[in-house]
Amino acid sequence: MHDGDAVRLFCQTWKVDIVGSPDMFVGREHEMTVLRGKIAAVREGRGGIILVSGPAGIGKSRLVEEAVADAPGVVRGRCVADDGAPPLWPWLRILRRIRADLLPTELTGTATGVTAMDASESAGERFRLLAGLTDALLAAAEDFQGLVVVIEDLHDADEVSLALLRQVAIEAAHSWLLVIATHRDAATRQATDFVRTLVDLAHSGAASGVALTPFAVSQVARYLTAVPGGVALASLVHQRTGGLPLLVSAMARLLRKTDAARDSRGRLPTLPPADLRLIVAGMLAGLDPEARETVAAAAALGEGIDLGLLADVTDLFPAAVAGHLAALAQAGLLTVTGDAPPRYRFTHALVREGVVAESARVAATLHRRAALALERRVGADPAHAARIAAHWQRATEDDNDTKALRATVRWTRAAAAYALSALSPEEAASLLGQALETLDRTGGAGHVERAELLIELATAEYVASRIPECTGHCWDAADAADAAGRPDLLIAAALVLRGVADPAAAIRTAALCDRALSALEAAGDVTGADRDGGVISSVVARARLLARKACLEAESIRSADGASASAEALRLAEACGDRTALVDAVRARVGTLGRPEDVNERLRLGDLAISAGMSPAECMITVLGHTWRLDAAYQLANLSAVDDEVARLGELRAALYHPHAHWYHLRVLAARAALGGRFDSARSHSLEARQVATRMGDPFAVSVSGCFATVLALMRGDPREIPEGYPASLAPIVRIPVVGATHALCLYLTGETDEAFAEYEHLRLLLREPISEVRGMVMLQLLTELVEAFDDSEAAAWAHADWLPWAATAGLPGDSITFSFGSCARGVGRMAAIMGRLDEAIDALRTAVDVNLRLDARPWLTHTWLTLADVLRRRAGPGDHAEAAGLATRAAAEARRLDLPGPLARAHRSLIDIETRRRADDPLTTREREVAALVAKALSNRQIAERLVLSERTIESHVRNTLTKLGLNNRTELAAHLLGEQRREHPPGK
Numbered sequence: 001m002h003d004g005d006a007v008r009l010f011c012q013t014w015k016v017d018i019v020g021s022p023d024m025f026v027g028r029e030h031e032m033t034v035l036r037g038k039i040a041a042v043r044e045g046r047g048g049i050i051l052v053s054g055p056a057g058i059g060k061s062r063l064v065e066e067a068v069a070d071a072p073g074v075v076r077g078r079c080v081a082d083d084g085a086p087p088l089w090p091w092l093r094i095l096r097r098i099r100a101d102l103l104p105t106e107l108t109g110t111a112t113g114v115t116a117m118d119a120s121e122s123a124g125e126r127f128r129l130l131a132g133l134t135d136a137l138l139a140a141a142e143d144f145q146g147l148v149v150v151i152e153d154l155h156d157a158d159e160v161s162l163a164l165l166r167q168v169a170i171e172a173a174h175s176w177l178l179v180i181a182t183h184r185d186a187a188t189r190q191a192t193d194f195v196r197t198l199v200d201l202a203h204s205g206a207a208s209g210v211a212l213t214p215f216a217v218s219q220v221a222r223y224l225t226a227v228p229g230g231v232a233l234a235s236l237v238h239q240r241t242g243g244l245p246l247l248v249s250a251m252a253r254l255l256r257k258t259d260a261a262r263d264s265r266g267r268l269p270t271l272p273p274a275d276l277r278l279i280v281a282g283m284l285a286g287l288d289p290e291a292r293e294t295v296a297a298a299a300a301l302g303e304g305i306d307l308g309l310l311a312d313v314t315d316l317f318p319a320a321v322a323g324h325l326a327a328l329a330q331a332g333l334l335t336v337t338g339d340a341p342p343r344y345r346f347t348h349a350l351v352r353e354g355v356v357a358e359s360a361r362v363a364a365t366l367h368r369r370a371a372l373a374l375e376r377r378v379g380a381d382p383a384h385a386a387r388i389a390a391h392w393q394r395a396t397e398d399d400n401d402t403k404a405l406r407a408t409v410r411w412t413r414a415a416a417a418y419a420l421s422a423l424s425p426e427e428a429a430s431l432l433g434q435a436l437e438t439l440d441r442t443g444g445a446g447h448v449e450r451a452e453l454l455i456e457l458a459t460a461e462y463v464a465s466r467i468p469e470c471t472g473h474c475w476d477a478a479d480a481a482d483a484a485g486r487p488d489l490l491i492a493a494a495l496v497l498r499g500v501a502d503p504a505a506a507i508r509t510a511a512l513c514d515r516a517l518s519a520l521e522a523a524g525d526v527t528g529a530d531r532d533g534g535v536i537s538s539v540v541a542r543a544r545l546l547a548r549k550a551c552l553e554a555e556s557i558r559s560a561d562g563a564s565a566s567a568e569a570l571r572l573a574e575a576c577g578d579r580t581a582l583v584d585a586v587r588a589r590v591g592t593l594g595r596p597e598d599v600n601e602r603l604r605l606g607d608l609a610i611s612a613g614m615s616p617a618e619c620m621i622t623v624l625g626h627t628w629r630l631d632a633a634y635q636l637a638n639l640s641a642v643d644d645e646v647a648r649l650g651e652l653r654a655a656l657y658h659p660h661a662h663w664y665h666l667r668v669l670a671a672r673a674a675l676g677g678r679f680d681s682a683r684s685h686s687l688e689a690r691q692v693a694t695r696m697g698d699p700f701a702v703s704v705s706g707c708f709a710t711v712l713a714l715m716r717g718d719p720r721e722i723p724e725g726y727p728a729s730l731a732p733i734v735r736i737p738v739v740g741a742t743h744a745l746c747l748y749l750t751g752e753t754d755e756a757f758a759e760y761e762h763l764r765l766l767l768r769e770p771i772s773e774v775r776g777m778v779m780l781q782l783l784t785e786l787v788e789a790f791d792d793s794e795a796a797a798w799a800h801a802d803w804l805p806w807a808a809t810a811g812l813p814g815d816s817i818t819f820s821f822g823s824c825a826r827g828v829g830r831m832a833a834i835m836g837r838l839d840e841a842i843d844a845l846r847t848a849v850d851v852n853l854r855l856d857a858r859p860w861l862t863h864t865w866l867t868l869a870d871v872l873r874r875r876a877g878p879g880d881h882a883e884a885a886g887l888a889t890r891a892a893a894e895a896r897r898l899d900l901p902g903p904l905a906r907a908h909r910s911l912i913d914i915e916t917r918r919r920a921d922d923p924l925t926t927r928e929r930e931v932a933a934l935v936a937k938a939l940s941n942r943q944i945a946e947r948l949v950l951s952e953r954t955i956e957s958h959v960r961n962t963l964t965k966l967g968l969n970n971r972t973e974l975a976a977h978l979l980g981e982q983r984r985e986h987p988p989g990k
Contacts, residue, residue, distance in 0.1 A: 025062065025066050026215075026219055026222045026223050027215060027216075027219040027222070028059070028063055028066075028212070031052075031063055031210050031212065032063070032066065032067055034050070034208075034210055035050065035052075035063070035064070035067035035068075035180065035210065036067055038050050038178055038180075038208075039067065039068065039071050039148060039178060041178075042141075042146045042147070042148065042176060042177065042178035043145065043146040045146075045174070045175070045176055046173070046174070047141065047172045047173065047174070047175040047176055047177040047178045047179075047206075048172050048173055048178060048179075048206045048207065048208065049165070049168070049169050049172055049178075049179045049180075049181065049201060049204075049206055049207040049208075050178070050179070050180050050181075050207070050208050050209070050210060051154070051181050051182075051183060051198070051201065051207060051208070051209045051210070052064060052180065052181070052182045052183075052209075052210045052212065053182070053183050053184070053185055053209060053210070053211050053212065054184070054185065054211060054212035054213070055184060055185055055244075056184060056246075056348075057244045057245065057246030057247065057348065058212045058213075058214065058244065058245060058246075059212060059245040059246070060152075060182040060183075060212060061152060061182060061348075062245070063210075063212065064150055064152075064180055064182060067180075068148055068150065068180070071148055072144075072146075073144040073145075073146055073147045073148060074148045074150060075094050075097050075098055075147070075148070075149055075150070076094070076097075076149075076150045076151075076152070077089075077090030077091060077093045077094040077149070077150070077151050077152070078090055078093075078151070078152040078153055078304075079151065079152065079153045079154055079155075079156040079157040079158075079161065080153070080156055080302060080304075081153075081156035084302075084384075084385075084386035084387035084388065084389055084390030084391070084415065085158070085302075085386065085387065086158075086383050086384075086385075086386050086387075086415070086418055086419065086422065087158045087159075087160040087161065087418075087419050087422040087423075087424035087427055088133075088158070088160050088161050088164065088422055088424075089158065089161065090151050090152075090157065090161055091133065091161055091164055094137075094149055094151075095133070095136065095137070098140045098147075099140060125423055125658075126160070126163070126423035126424075126696075127659035127692075127695055127696045128657055128658055128659060129423050130160075130163055130164050130167045131167065131657075131659075133164055133167075134164065134167045134168050134170075134171060137149070137168065137177055138171060138175050138176070138177055141175060141176040141177035142175070142176045144176065145176060146176050146178075147176060147177050147178070148178045148180065149177065149178070149179045149180070150180050150181075150182075151165075151179065151180070151181040151182070152181075152182050153182065153183065153184075154181040154182060154183035154194070154197075155183040155184045155194055157194070158424060158427055159193045159424060159426050159427060160422060160423060160424040160427070162193050162194060162196075162197040163193075165179065165181070165197060165201070166197055166200050166201065166204075166695075167695065169200070169201050169204040169206045169207055170204065170206070170695075171206075172206045173205060173206040214242055214243030214244050214245075215238065215243040215244075215245060215248060216238075216243065217234055217235050217238045217243075218234075219243075220234045220237055220238045220241075220243060220248055221234035223248055223249075223252060224237065224252055224255070226252075227252055227255045229255075230252065230255055233255065237251050237252075237255075246348060253332075287327065287328070287331065290314075290316065290320070290324065291324040291327055291328065293314055293362075294310065294314055294316070294321055294324040294325070294328070295324070295328050295333060295334075295355055296355060296356075296362060296363075296366060297310055297313045297314050297366050297369070297370070298310055298325075298328075298334075298346075298355075299346070299352050299355040299356045300313075300356065300363060300366040300367055300370060300391075300394075301313065301370050302387070304345065305325070305334070305343070305344045305345060305346075307321055307322060307325070307341070308377070309370070309373055309374065309377060310325075312369070312373035312376070312377070313366065313369040313370050313373050314369075315369075322341070322342075325342070325344050326342070328344070329342075329344060332347060333346065333347060333351060333355070334346060334347060335347050363394065364394065364395050364396070364397045365395075367391040367392070367394040367395040368391070368392075368395035368404065370391045371388050371391035371392045371395055371407065371411075374387060374388045374391065375388060382414055382415070382417060382418035382421075383418060385411050385412075385414035385415035385417075385418055386411075386412075386415035386418070386419070386431065388411045388415075389408055389411035389412040389414070389415050389431075392404055392407040392408040392411055393408045393412075393434075393438070396408060402442055402444070405438055405439075405441055405442045406442065408435075408438045409435050409438050409439050409442070409453075412431050412432070412434055412435040412438065413431075413432065413435050413453065413456065415431050416428040416429075416431040416432045416435065416456065416460060417456075419431060419460075420459075420460055420463065425460050425461075425463035425464035426464045428460035428463075428464075429457060429460040429461045429464050429466060429469075432453065432456055432457040432460055433457060435453060435457075436450075436453055436454070436457060439453060446484070447480045447481070447483040447484035447486075448480075448484045448486060448489070450477075450480045451477045451478075451480035451481045451484060451486065451489045451493070452489065454473050454474075454476050454477035454480060454493070455473075455474075455477045455489065455492050455493055455496065457473050458470045458471075458473040458474045458477060458493070458496045459496050461473065462496055462497055462498075467497070467502050467505045468502070468504075468505065470496065470497060470505075471497065471504075471505045471508050471509060474493045474494070474496050474497065474509065474512060475493075475508070475512065477489065477490075477492075477493035478490050478493045478494065478512060478515060478516075481493060482519075487516070487519040487520060487522075487523040490515070490516050490519050491516045491519075491520065491541050491544075491545065493512065493516070494509070494512045494513045494515070494516035494545060494548070495516075495544055495545070495548055497509045497548075497552070498548065498551065498584070506552045506553070509548075509552055510549045510552045510553055513545045513546075513548055513549035513552075514549065516541075516545050517542065517545050517546070517549075520538055520541055520542060520545070523538075539576050540576050540578045540581065542572065543569070543572040543573050543575075543576045543578055543581035543585075544578065544580055544581040544584070546565070546568065546569040546572060546581075546585075547569040547570075547572070547573050547580075547581040547582070547583075547584035547585035547588060548584050549565070549569075550565045550566040550568075550569040550584070550585065550588035550589075551566075551569075551584040551585070551587050551588040551591070553565065553588070554566055554587070554588040554589075554590075554591030554592050563592045565588075566585065566588040566589040566591070566592050567589065569581070569584070569585040569588055569589075570582075570585040570586065570588075570589045572585075573585040573586075579612060582608075582612050583609070583612055583621050586605050586608055586609050586612065586621070587609075587621070587624070589601075589605055590602065590605050590624075590628055593605075593813065594776065594777070594813070595805065596635070596805055596806050596808070596809050599632045599635050599636065599809075600632075602628050602629075602631060602632045602813070603628075603629055603632045605625070605628060606625040606626065606627075606628035606629035606632070607625065607629075608625070609621045609622065609624055609625030609628065610622050610625035610626065612625075619656055619658060619661075620658070620660055620661070622652060623649065623652055623656075623658075623660065623661050623664050624664075626645050626648050626649050626652070627645075627649070627664060627668065627816050627817055628813075629641075629645050630642060630645040630646065630649075630668060630816040631811065631812075631813045631814065631815060631816045633645055634810060634811030634815055634816055634820055634855075635809045635810060635811045635812070635813075636809075636810065637809075637810035637811075637851055637854045637855050639854075639855065639856065642672065643672075645668075645816075646665075646668050646669065646672055649661070649664060649665040649668055650665050652665070653665040659692055659695065659696050660696070660701075662692050663689050663692045663693055663696070663698075663701055664817060666685045666686070666688050666689035666692065667685075667686075667689050667704065667708075667816075667817040667818075668816050668817055669681075669685040670682045670683075670685035670686040670689060670708060671708075671815065671816060671817065671818065671819055671820050672820075673685060674708075674711075674712060674715065674819060674820070674859075675820045675822065675855065675856075675857050675859075675860075676856055676857070676858065677858045677859045677898040679712070679716065679898075679899065682708075682712065683712070686705050686708045686709065686712075687705070689701070689704070689705055690702055690705035693705070703739070704817070704818060706722075706723060706726045706729070706730070706742070707738075707742050707818060707819070708818065708819055709721050709722055709723055709726065710722055710726075710742055710745055710746050710749065711818075711819040711821075712819070713749050714745070714749060714785060715859050715860070715863075715900070716859070716899070716900050716901065716902060716903075717900060717901050717902010717903055717904075717905065717906070718901050718902060719749045719750045719751070722746055722749065722750060726746060727743060727746040727747055727750060727752075730742060730743040730746065731743065737763065737766060737779055738778050738779060738782070740759055740763055741763055741778075741779055741782035741783055741786070742782060743759055744756045744759035744760045744763060744782075744786055745782055745785055745786060747759065748785075748786065748789055756786070756789075757790060760783075760786045760790060763779075763783060763786075764783065764786070764787070764792060764795045764798075766779055766783065767779075767780070767783055767787070767795050767798035767799050767802065768795075768798045770798075770802050776802075777812040777813055777814055777815075778812075778814055778818065780799065780802050780803070780812070780827075781812065781821050781827075783795070783799065784799050784803070784827050784830065784831065787799055787831065787834065788830055788834060791834060792834070793834050793835055793836070796831040796834035796835050797831070797835055799827070799831045800828065800831035800832060800835060803824060803827040803828045803831060804828055806824035806827075806828075807824055807825045807828045807844060807847070808824075808825070808847075809823075809824045810822065810823055810824070810851050810854070810855050811824070812824065820855075820857070821860065822848070822851070822852045822855055822857040822860035822861075822864075823847070823848040823851035823852050823855070823857070823860070823864070825844045825845070825847040825848040825851060826844070826845065826848035826852075826860065826863070826864050826867070828840075828844040829841045829842070829843075829844030829845035829847075829848060829864075829867065829868075829871070830845075830867060832844060833867070833870075833871050833874075838871055838874055838875045839875070841871045842868065842871055842872065842875065845864055845867055845868040845871065846868065848864045849861065849864050849865065849868065852864055858894060858898060859898055859900060859903075861894070862891050862894045862895050862898065862900060862903050863903060865887045865888070865890055865891040865894075866887070866888065866891045866903060866906050866907060866910065868884075868887055869883075869884040869885075869887040869888045869891070869910050870884075870910065872884040872887070873910070873913065873914060873917070881914055881917065881918060884910070884914055885911060885914045885915075888907045888910040888911045888914065889907075889911065891903060891906075891907040891910075892904060892907035892908060892911065895907055923965045923966070924962060924965060924966075927958060928958050928961060928962045928965075930948070931944060931948070931955060931958040931959060931962065932959075932962050932974060932978060933978065934947065934948075935959060935962075935971050935974055935975060936974065936975040936978045936979065938975070941955045941956055941959065959971070959974075962974065
């Protein structure tokens with residue numbers, strides 16, 4: 001029998017055998033037990049996530065259908081990859097089916113609110129959206145007392161849908177929500193987000209997996225029991241189908257007629273497991289031409305089948321289309337998913353793919369009809385823009401089809417705007433990249449249209465934190481704007497980027513601001529559009545450009561005139577009253593306040609930021625304003641003001657429900673707790689801050705927790721505080737100075753001294769020519785630890801000069817969210833000690849003791865006592881050793897109370913050294929000094945002998961030896977000598 005004979009035979013038998021003969025469900029006993037156990041558990045408030053995986057056709061959907069068949073409270077969604085579904089598509093359909101009022105209002109607006117934010121703020125908004133959706137799902141599940149959400153084809157999910165699943169996983173274990181998701185094997189996918197999601201879910205503790213494998217021969221035999229002679233053919237069928245349930249099912253249908261079992265040579269019909277065209281051809285062969293056109297159109301339209309839209313595309317009456325759908329279901333191509341009226345879907349994605357392949361010749365025409373029909377049906381609804389754009393893209397047969405190309409560009413841009421409003425900037429950037437390629441294919445795009453599209457693309461890339469790509473497209477947009485003679489578009493391109501950590505991007509963007517300023521000067525009084533579509537005057541444009549340039553320079557690169565530039569930008573922003581310019585200018589100005597005397601200006605700018613951050617898009621500037629005021633409070637050692645600002649941040653966290661506000665509040669709580677020695681609280685807050693940062697996808701915010709752990713290890717003297725693998729994770733980015741300094745300190749604390757010194761050797765030069773702005777303060781603190789560790793007197797002189805202006809203060813800018821190091825006089829004293837200037841070191845350290853007492857910074861106070869004790873021992877003046885011993889004793893007691901193992905060990909070493917030196921310098925033996933002390937109390941030799949249980953003659957010998965060694969004549973002189981010695985060791989006030 002040839003393949004053609006097999007097809008004809010299949011066509012003759014399929015329709016007859018399918019009627020009234022639903023597929024059997026065999027095997028999968030273990031998998032069913034797992035799923036039904038999870039479904040039962042969710043009714044008791046023990047939810048979770050279960051992933052059902054396996055290759056296409058393995059029976060994932062069928063397994064889940066059987067498992068949830070009798071379960072109440074089941075709602076389904078499906079991820080689709082090829083019909084332009086918008087972000088969050090499966091979840092939105094699920095929420096709509098549960099309760100329409102759960103749908104987020106954010107997705108009904110435009111992208112304006114998102115594009116007005118900087119990258120970190122938009123990441124925070126997405127976190128807030130996902131957290132809100134998670135809360136809605138969990139609340140609905142609690143209302144149901146157990147909700148089962150089924151998500152099909154997770155491998156086709158968009159990035160935001162995957163992010164929401166990761167968010168749900170964090171809270172699902174102790175909820176009334178169970179999510180069952182099916183997906184193809186990860187090994188067949190290259191999607192980074194999908195693979196990352198599988199990894200995150202595996203680590204969440206709330207997720208478990210069920211991996212399906214092909215049928216064994218015994219299971220195939222059970223499946224074929226209803227086929228005459230089928231059991232005997234089980235081995236042959238298994239060999240031919242590979243045990244794939246979809247193909248076993250198709251083969252069973254072929255074998256239902258005994259005469260179809262084998263050809264004249266006893267062979268089964270050809271049915272390669274990797275090729276479904278034979279199956280699909282058989283399904284289509286028995287249909288009339290109109291039904292074949294209907295199924296081809298349905299396949300082109302996507303997973304969901306909309307009868308009305310299908311009628312528009314095929315130009316048939318709805319009743320005729322309904323009849324075709326019923327026939328297609330009878331033929332096995334479609335499955336009925338609902339009644340009154342019936343709803344349909346393709347039996348399997350592979351079946352749909354086969355239909356698409358069979359109708360490839362008419363695909364472009366079908367997609368054009370679908371695009372036009374959708375345009376008529378949904379109008380300008382942005383939620384359907386991606387779907388319409390996808391159809392127009394497939395309707396384009398060549399580059400001469402200008403209408404289809406233009407329509408593709410228009411709808412793709414609309415889809416990107418919707419994706420951005422749905423807080424999916426990655427998808428928006430991808431769509432706009434496609435739109436740009438399509439625009440280039442038209443050959444007739446003008447410079448204005450190209451500039452506008454490039455600005456949209458750069459904006460999406462910025463929000464997605466794809467900074468290098470964003471920077472390049474901003475320059476391309478500027479070139480197109482120049483060619484079009486449109487300075488307004490050049491200004492818009494220059495204003496896309498806000499704060500960036502990449503120095504190269506900051507330099508290029510600052511240069512682009514200069515270019516826009518030059519164009520603005522040349523054009524005179526012009527109006528332009530910002531990136532949100534609003535009209536701005538030339539005065540406002542100039543203020544924004546100057547403020548943006550100053551902000552970039554202050555935050556990311558060294559600027560020779562940063563202070564004056566930021567001051568001018570702030571003056572213009574306040575004069576014109578533009579909020580956007582004001583926010584940038586304030587951030588720029590704060591970044592240049594690198595002197596102690598700027599504390600009042602920092603307070604003023606904090607107040608200005610708090611009052612400026614009233615709009616939702618700029619709410620985070622209010623949070624920053626409070627952190628600036630908090631820095632000032634630490635600097636002034638005003639603990640009351642510190643605690644007041646921490647409380648204000650807590651109120652903002654509760655009011656804004658914004659993840660970055662949450663993160664900042666946790667960070668200041670961690671820093672405050674560590675300063676007071678409340679280490680359990682400090683660790684807890686820092687860990688929670690790291691978790692928030694991880695959910696936001698903000699690598700900088702994540703890294704702060706690692707830096708905090710490093711300084712906590714330094715403070716406690718316990719390298720176990722440093723997370724395992726943290727130093728290695730910093731290695732790829734040590735070129736960033738602060739990261740390099742943190743890395744070197746980590747290496748030193750973990751005992752890798754040689755590696756730490758290799759890092760330190762080039763970093764130390766940053767102390768000779770320090771960064772004068774706030775960013776240099778963190779470097780000074782970290783490098784000071786390394787200067788002391790490696791006893792580097794040359795670098796100590798450089799650091800001493802940097803510390804000296806801050807000697808009277810109790811903190812540096814930025815300490816409030818990282819780690820407060822207490823009194824700055826301690827840095828002055830430590831560096832002076834390394835330089836050998838011991839008197840200056842002692843004076844500075846005494847000041848540091850007083851300040852740290854005012855700050856209630858007990859851990860740093862302990863460190864200060866120990867350093868002061870070390871310097872006193874080195875100076876070895878009258879009374880220094882005795883004072884050092886007292887300080888070391890106090891430090892040991894405090895270290896023991898606070899659980900500071902490093903300082904405790906250091907205190908013990910100091911006390912041992914002091915005692916050893918005292919003994920080495922003392923001419924008297926221990927017994928002689930004991931006898932002398934009793935002589936000074938006016939005891940007679942007999943009384944001393946009785947107290948010490950010695951003979952009187954022995955006491956006389958000790959007294960005589962003591963007088964000889966000290967050059968004294970009698971007991972009276974001995975008593976006077978001991979009194980004077982005591983006064984020298986313990987002078988008044990010490």
